[in-house]
Amino acid sequence: MSAPAPVPGPTPPPAAAPHRRLPLLIGLALVAGLALWAWQHFGLAELLTLDALKARRAELDALVAERPLATAAVYFGVYVLVTALSFPGAAVLTLAGGAMFGLGWGLLLVSFASSLGALLAFLVARYLLRDLVQSRFGAQLAPINEGMRRDGVLYLLTLRLVPVFPFFLVNLLAGLTPIGAGRFYGVSQLGMLAGTAVFVNAGTQLASISAPGDVLSPGLLGSFVLLGCFPLLAKALVAGLQRRKVYAGWTRPRRFDRNLVVIGAGAGGLVSAYIAAAVKAKVTLVEGHKMGGDCLNFGCVPSKALIRSAKAAQALRKAEALGLRGVQGRVDFAAVMERVAGVVREVEPHDSVERYTKLGVEVLQGHARMLTPWTVEVRGADGRTQVLSTRSIVIAAGARPFMPPIPGLAEVGALNSDTVWSLRELPARLLVLGGGPIGCELAQSFARLGAEVTQVEQGERLMAREDADAAALVTASLQADGVRVLTGHQALRCEQDAQGKRLIVRQGGQEIALPFDQLLCAVGRTPRVEGYGLEELGIPLTPRKTIVTNGLLQTKYPNIYAVGDVAGPYQFTHAAAHQAWYAAVNALFGRFKTFTADYRVMPWTTFTDPEVARVGLSEDEARAQGVAYELTRYGLDDLDRAIADGTAHGYVKVLTVPGKDRILGVTIVGEHAGDLLAEFVLAMKHGLGLNKILGTIHTYPTLSEANKYAAGEWKRAHAPQGLLAWVAKYHAWERGA
The missing domain is CATH 3.50.50.60 (FAD/NAD(P)-binding domain)
Structure with missing residues (x-):
């Protein structure tokens, strides 16, 4: 076992390097300190009030008449500074722009000053806070980051068009997201123009205003809210036009026989059909081969049954190490394979036609092929066909073993x-x-x-x-x-x-x-994408031959979804089942609410001996991606239960945020590693750190104690040594030493 040690990734960009940020931080601190001093010393807070503006109206008019350019430059600089430092008074300054310079010049000055000040505030948040916030809350912010990359301009424009939302807060929060500075400035310049014009125009009528709130009447606020919704409405309109373009040339049925047709009865298809039936939708599940798909018939279930027999054979050979003499055994391979087949037969009822029929799913045996985005042809083994109409389709056709193009491979009966x-x-x-x-x-x-x-x-x-x-x-x-x-x-x-x-x-x-x-x-395995009508419908594939889907698991056609091995990015049974929930719910209730598939905490296990189980980042991945981390490693050779079982080999390896107990990834190698991993999967999913695992009682003696001891190794490395030194002195004083 070893104590955690900070492991830096490759050199981060200058904005993220603390030593390069220091001069900027010092400079900003000096500017902010000077501004605060001036704010207090000269009573600027009192000057930037509506009453002060009205009282000095004649004096300000005289300054503009005597020195128009100098006054405009000072006004511009003050406005930029107030906005950049998020000081109060921007509304009064905007009114002052109209009062002093009129609508035309006032709008020009305020528009550029407010946008430039907003950009400076944005950059301050980006260079001083973004790396810290993203490193601490990166997992939670992932959906927001993705949304800003995809639709950030529309979101920002909406916020800028609604003046009831504090603009200074928009500046700071936008700096923490991936939106580019150029786009931020451009959208700010455009989005704030309407509100700025209203306030500058009101400033030309300063005498009739008793409070800044008088500028925004309920009717005007309502108009701005409608204006702010325009980008979202425009987005919906564009999406509608895109849908019309996608479906052009296809005739949509006036009514549908079914709510959902699912193609493939593997893990993804079974879960999709189950969810649809559970919410009382009319659903048809089509399977052309065996219910249960690859996992039941060719993958997870038979392979684990074989592994169990092989492990028993190995245990017999090593029986003497456990003090058992004269233990003998002979492998009857045919019997082993018959047991494997028997295990498959025993699990089959869980995925059977009978079970799913009782759940309310119509199950059809045959090959499915999409004729249109809303119709599926099913051809049975007897050659008969029927055509089903449906509002939505889920493709869950799975994958098949990939046979590489090696000359002679087929001839040797591989x-x-x-x-x-x-x-x-x-x-x-x-x-x-x-x-x-x-x-x-x-x-x-x-x-x-x-x-x-x-x-x-x-x-x-x-x-x-x-x-x-x-x-x-x-x-x-x-x-x-x-x-x-x-x-x-x-x-x-x-x-x-x-x-x-x-x-x-x-x-x-x-x-x-x-x-x-x-x-x-x-x-490896390759997705089954031939013969289902994908090519005829023009549904594109990725270079890996998976179906192209968006975050909602929609294909080119928004009512056709893909899950499991045909969609990627993982070829795991539990990943297919996970995706199936999103696809089924989006297909059935997407007009009200949609859900983006979440892959942030995806575990997997290789069932060798020792097992290798992992969730989140591996150490190799963290290095390759330049993610800074601390490494905590606990060797299973130190675990009492592993020693008693004769399985004292392997380790628990945890990657955490430097100085924090937040888990970035876990790799476990050893006996029952896949089972041990579940505690870390739960912790990562719900934002629990190593301190929570350390504070959880684990039964003694069990293998699961390894998780607690790994957390203890992290805690020991982060013990407050300075405080402990004083505690030691206290105890010495207690002893009279």
Whole structure:
């Protein structure tokens, strides 16, 4: 275990560097101090009142008549300073502009002075406060930041057109967001013009005004509110025109048979249909293959059943380490695979046609293809078709194993993560192509069941998405189980002759032949996007062949949504289910309220031994992104329960904001790491820091204590040493020492 240590990322931009901000901070402090002194010494607060303005009206008129340019310059400078420092009195100064210079020149001076002062206030907030605020509340501000990047001009224009909202607050808050300074100035110049004109014009009639509030009558305020809503109304109008353009050429049905049609009965499709039925919508779920999708039939469920049998086989081999003598066992591979199939059958009712029919979902077996944005054709196994009309569609077609274009791969009968479950005879020599989660899980399981396994990965290491130290522990475990791990080897071709099958790989400048009896291809999965009408409807795909969606999970057509593997960015069952909630709710209730999918706290686990579980930033990602962090690491070799279980290997690694207990990311490597991660996922989701975890009682002896001890390591590193030194002196005094 090690104490937390600040780990800086790459050098931040000048605005974020404290030593570069110091001169600016000192300069601003001096200006602000001087301005405050002048404000108090010369009684400027009393001068910038309506009564003072009326009393000095003749004197000010004389100054303008005698020295018009100098008076205008002084007025301009005072206005900029008052606005930049957010001092009160801007309304009276605006009235003074009309009274002293008339409507034309007064409007010109005030318009540019107020915009320039607003820009200065904006820049002060940006360079002094934005980095601090974003680093502390970045996760909470993410939706606001995204909204400002996308529609910041419209939001700012709306606020500028409504004078009841304090302009100085707009200046400061806008500086904390990503909107550019140029756009801020331009929108401010335009947006404040109407309100400025009203006040400057009122200043020309100064005698009839008894208070600044008299300028804004209820009718005028209402007009400004309507004017302020104009950008939002304009945005809605533009969106409506875009919708008309998107749907041009398609005939929308006058009525619909259904509220929602869901294509695909994997995790995303099942959850979408379930939610629709729960809120009493009429929903049809179409599945062309097996209910439950890839997770139930080919992925999560069978692979975890296989891992359990492999782990039991490994435990028998290591029984003597637990004091058990003469323990014997023989792997019956056919029985193992039959058990895997039995587990799938046992879970099947959870995702069955019968269950979802009882929930109120119409389930159709067949292949779905979209004919128009509102109609779906379903072709059954018998060739019969029916056409469904629906207000909205959710595409949840999942993914299939990717088979790389390696010459000879099909000829040698390569298996993949879908077809491997048909095996009933253990391959003597298994070659696993791919070093990602699927490849590592299956390579280790087959090795533990008795196969001679070679794992080939083109990259420099296994599990490239995880930290290098986590990947190293998994690699060492695989090798200890007998897996021959070959990284940095590029697959060139497969060959087959009388001597058998072999994969030819290139390592450096050398070609190497790797013999095998079965080849398992586990190099990833590709979305199922063909045959569903996407091309005919012109729905675009990303370079990764996923369907292009916005934050609401809408495709090109606002009533067609995509979730799960076909949408990305994650290929996890829980990610698909998470997206399904947003898609279903937006599809059914979007005319009232829409929700943007939130991926800020997305956990995942690779179920090797040891397991690797992660949420948030990894250490490698933090370095690559230039995110400053502190690292706290607790070794599981120190945990009582892990020692008792004989699983004292791995660690809990937590990344936090420097000097704070706010969690940026967690990686856990060890026994039941996926289960241990849940506490950190909860903490990150609800903004709880390590102090809260430390203050939570954890049952002894359990593996979950590792989370508390990791939090304790962080706390120990942040103990107030100065205060503790005085406490030590106090205790010494108590002893009479």
